[in-house]
Amino acid sequence: MDHTPELEKALSExxxxxxxxxxxxxxxxxxxxxxxSQIRCLCAAYKEKYNKADFLKSLMTDGxxxxxxxxxxARLHIAPEEKRVLFLLEAKTMDETLTEILKNLFPSQSKTxxxxxxxxxxAVLRPLKSGETPESMNQVARTIIDTLNTEALAHVxxxxxxxxxxxxxxxxxxxxxxxxxxxxxxxxxxxxxFPYNELGIGRLIYQLPVSLCESFLQEIFGxxxxxxxxxxxxxxVNKFLQNNLNIAETSRQLHMHRNTxxxxxxxxxxxxxxxLRLFEDAMTFKIATMVINYLHxxxxx
Numbered sequence: 001m002d003h004t005p006e007l008e009k010a011l012s013e014x015x016x017x018x019x020x021x022x023x024x025x026x027x028x029x030x031x032x033x034x035x036x037s038q039i040r041c042l043c044a045a046y047k048e049k050y051n052k053a054d055f056l057k058s059l060m061t062d063g064x065x066x067x068x069x070x071x072x073x074a075r076l077h078i079a080p081e082e083k084r085v086l087f088l089l090e091a092k093t094m095d096e097t098l099t100e101i102l103k104n105l106f107p108s109q110s111k112t113x114x115x116x117x118x119x120x121x122x123a124v125l126r127p128l129k130s131g132e133t134p135e136s137m138n139q140v141a142r143t144i145i146d147t148l149n150t151e152a153l154a155h156v157x158x159x160x161x162x163x164x165x166x167x168x169x170x171x172x173x174x175x176x177x178x179x180x181x182x183x184x185x186x187x188x189x190x191x192x193x194f195p196y197n198e199l200g201i202g203r204l205i206y207q208l209p210v211s212l213c214e215s216f217l218q219e220i221f222g223x224x225x226x227x228x229x230x231x232x233x234x235x236x237v238n239k240f241l242q243n244n245l246n247i248a249e250t251s252r253q254l255h256m257h258r259n260t261x262x263x264x265x266x267x268x269x270x271x272x273x274x275x276l277r278l279f280e281d282a283m284t285f286k287i288a289t290m291v292i293n294y295l296h297x298x299x300x301x
Contacts (some may be wrong), residue, residue, distance in 0.1 A: 004032055010039040018043075019075055052076050056115045056125060059167055060086075060174035069167050078113075078167070083128040085137050086161040086170065087144065088177040090121045090185075097152050098122075105147055123174070125164075134163050141193045149192075159184060159194040182206070186297055187290050190238070201287065205294050213291045220288050226271060227296075229289070236264050237276065241286055245277060 003011070007024065015021050024039070026032040055076055058064055064072070073080040091098060099114065099122065106112035106124065115123040126140070141158050148156045159180035161173035176196045184194030187202035205213070217225045229237070236254060240261070243249045251258040265276050272288075274281040 004036075007032055007036050007039075010036055010043070013043055014039055052078060052113055053115045056113055056123075056170070057117065059170045060115070060117075060123065061171075066168050073167055079111075080167045081165070084125050084164045085128060085134075085140075086164060086173040086177050087124040087126065087141060087158055088117070088121060088160070088174070088181055089124065089144070089148075089156055089158045090181060091148075091154050091156045092120060094118075094120050094122050098148060098154060098156070101148055101151050102144075105144065123177075125170070128163055138193065138195060141195075145192050155192075157181065157185060157192050157194070159196065161196050179203075179206075186293060202290060205287070205290050208291075208294075210295060210298055213295055217288060217291060217295075220274075220284060221272060226292070229268070233264055233268065234289075236261060237268065237285070237289075240265070240276065241282060245279065245282055247277075 003024065003026075007026070011022055011024065022039075024032075024035045026035050055064075055072055055078070059069070070080050089102075094116070099116075102114055102122070102124065106114065106126065111127050113125040115125065117123050124144070137160055141160055145156055145158055148154055159177045161176045161180075164170055164173045180194045180196045180199060183199045183202045183206045184191060186206065187199075188194065236250070236256070239254055240247070240250045243253070247258055247261055250256075251261050254261070268285070269275050272285065274285045276282045276285055
């Protein structure tokens, strides 16, 4: 019995998505219908298991043998050799609203892939367009954050990688963005965008042994290592450091009387022995607070 148009179409679809050529012998309409149903189920199962998002997630997290990447990428119509940048977004919950906004921001024709990573994070693999540079990615990141914050009123933080030349480099890019997001949230929590190459001293502290961090703090504070500082004091100190120890400018930006700011700095000096009006003490305090935050996070984990 000849194949029906529906069966021919199903066999063609099976070959397109799996590369498998299959011949079906059906002698009755009932057998044809049964074969058609089974082929459609096979296509659906294959799509579910080997869709683009699953393939890219496997590349990022599990690793796929290099000899298998090109074949599977071709089957899914993903160019294996194309310059791309990986963005990793995290929110309290990566719900449907945020996902839909991202889909509108990056329509399918843009060849940008959205890859759910967990319940609160999603990766965005975006091609580098003509004329764009790695430095242009910071503006792309800001656009993503601003759009999500405006349209979904969600607090989203984001990191991004260096330019990824091939899909084989995606695993390294994912490790890079994951580290950037962890370090950024821990040491620069007031920020929302964490470029892979702007982690500063946070990258160094994050990779230090806990015992070395504890010895460093004991050297500075002795046995009375402060657990933390109140939010107002922390905010004032951070702004003071950002303004290069300029009391007048810091007071102006915080809408605070200069004497109030000086009082806060003197209170810190009483507690720690560090005068933040001196550059060396200010630098020591900044590093020490970052180490304290790091140890606090490690102990909670």
